[in-house]
Amino acid sequence: xxxxxxxxxxxxxxxxxxxxxLRQEGFRGRIVLxxxxxxxxxxxxxxxxxxxxxxxxxxxxxxxxxxxxADQRIExxxxxxxxxxxxxxxxxxxxxxxxxxxxxxxxxxxxxxxxNVPGSxxxxxxxxxxxxxxxxxxxxxxQARNVVVIGAGFIGLEFAAVAAAEGAAVEVxxxxxxxxxxxxxxxxxxxxxxxxxxxxxxxxxxxxxxELEGEDGKVSAVTTSDGRRLPAELVVYGIGVIPxxxxxxxxxxxxxxxxRVNSSLLTSxxxxxxxxxxAAFPCVQNGENLTRLESVQNAVDQGKLIAARLVGKPTPYTxxxxxxxxxxxxxxxxxxxxxxADNYVTxxxxxxxxxxxxCFRGEELIAVESCNRPGDHVFARKILARPPALTPAAAAAPxxxxxxxxxxxxx
Amino acid sequence: MPTITFIEHNGTRHxxxxxxxxxxxxAATFAGVPGIPGDCGGACACASCHxxxxxxxxERFAPAEGTExxxxxxxxxxxxxxxxxxxxxxxxxxxxxxxxxxxxxx
Numbered sequence: 001x002x003x004x005x006x007x008x009x010x011x012x013x014x015x016x017x018x019x020x021x022l023r024q025e026g027f028r029g030r031i032v033l034x035x036x037x038x039x040x041x042x043x044x045x046x047x048x049x050x051x052x053x054x055x056x057x058x059x060x061x062x063x064x065x066x067x068x069x070a071d072q073r074i075e076x077x078x079x080x081x082x083x084x085x086x087x088x089x090x091x092x093x094x095x096x097x098x099x100x101x102x103x104x105x106x107x108x109x110x111x112x113x114x115x116n117v118p119g120s121x122x123x124x125x126x127x128x129x130x131x132x133x134x135x136x137x138x139x140x141x142x143q144a145r146n147v148v149v150i151g152a153g154f155i156g157l158e159f160a161a162v163a164a165a166e167g168a169a170v171e172v173x174x175x176x177x178x179x180x181x182x183x184x185x186x187x188x189x190x191x192x193x194x195x196x197x198x199x200x201x202x203x204x205x206x207x208x209x210x211e212l213e214g215e216d217g218k219v220s221a222v223t224t225s226d227g228r229r230l231p232a233e234l235v236v237y238g239i240g241v242i243p244x245x246x247x248x249x250x251x252x253x254x255x256x257x258x259x260r261v262n263s264s265l266l267t268s269x270x271x272x273x274x275x276x277x278x279a280a281f282p283c284v285q286n287g288e289n290l291t292r293l294e295s296v297q298n299a300v301d302q303g304k305l306i307a308a309r310l311v312g313k314p315t316p317y318t319x320x321x322x323x324x325x326x327x328x329x330x331x332x333x334x335x336x337x338x339x340x341a342d343n344y345v346t347x348x349x350x351x352x353x354x355x356x357x358x359c360f361r362g363e364e365l366i367a368v369e370s371c372n373r374p375g376d377h378v379f380a381r382k383i384l385a386r387p388p389a390l391t392p393a394a395a396a397a398p399x400x401x402x403x404x405x406x407x408x409x410x411x
Numbered sequence: 412m413p414t415i416t417f418i419e420h421n422g423t424r425h426x427x428x429x430x431x432x433x434x435x436x437x438a439a440t441f442a443g444v445p446g447i448p449g450d451c452g453g454a455c456a457c458a459s460c461h462x463x464x465x466x467x468x469x470e471r472f473a474p475a476e477g478t479e480x481x482x483x484x485x486x487x488x489x490x491x492x493x494x495x496x497x498x499x500x501x502x503x504x505x506x507x508x509x510x511x512x513x514x515x516x517x
Binding site: 020024043045046050056060061062063064065068071072296297300322324326331333372373374375377378379381403 | 433437440441442443445448450451452453454455456457458478481482484485486517
């Protein structure tokens, strides 16, 4: 019997992409998108930058207007899934109703790792995950004079750049010894450290958060792990996320730092797929190790792949990961995964804030980080997506140019 | 509400009603035009909204610069009229704008 219905849990990039791609692929059955947030599905990346700065409005963040879902017969259900009944292929909703599924897609995403120090429940303390978070935060960042950011990852630094641009004094606490240490090379970290310092952001590396102090229920200061007290009317944290695996766990699906899926993005139940931030998949760019990636590209490409499989066009997931972050005047674009990189070649000029870092593991090019060199990023994605591989020696030659190399080595 | 025509590489035409102030990319994605994924949502980060502006309309837009220019230099099938449509803001006087899509994005 052919597939008659697909229920998708979660309406972020991955969930919405499955619905859109299913219709583009010609699927005629029922599509239900279960969204536990109010309003139409929207894109999260602007929440910590363009939307917070007021550069774009809420409509510009929507994936699609309301009419699109109606026209495409994509049912939007505002509810939460309470449980998965695998035996009867049915999900139970908080409202008490239930949805039968031919196939279920878990696109449940992740939630912010919470602060767990005394004072964490004071007001004026924010993670940034939803539009509601950004709407509460937006007026406060314009007023705040002293802002403390916990964590120097993408989200924390995007926000730090916004707060500094709004005129606040910004202190960043980071347990590691450089910005974005998990994600980028030391050379790229250094460029961003210098840029943020130029905007007035103060870094406190190897420094944790000990306590949050408040007055009248509102945060007023931060105590660092080395005993210093920093005034703060506003605290924003970005200290990683935790995949939303609870539903899958309770349903007995295999979990391994996320919902475990195979190279087709199927869970341990052949009637259930998982994708995006919540899915741990065998990643070809990471030696087939189970990997969980938190990015738009990963969610979108995995959504397309699942939709294609559901209409009878299965392929293994091999898409090249890429990422971006906008901080102040800096646009960082990353192609590939730099896990295990041990050799770096740089192009451009860090002092001019135009730098590409080619990341090698041994002789193998595994990632390219480009700051304000978007042309390099485009070529990096082409070069990394197929052989022949660029060697460190070739890249280190004087006058080396990615574009020329790509043209000369095109298959 | 200006109407923009998107023409897919295979000749399929899509007449799209755009909002003034919206980007041409968003007008296309909102209408479900195939061939413009616009994956990054208009952040000028992914180069997946490449299109060719009809000759008659090229001069109506400020030329590509900065990030858009650099990415365009390197997309497939670059032409003098190439633009990233996330950077084209729809004006009230743009009724009839025609954008043609390349065979493949990126």
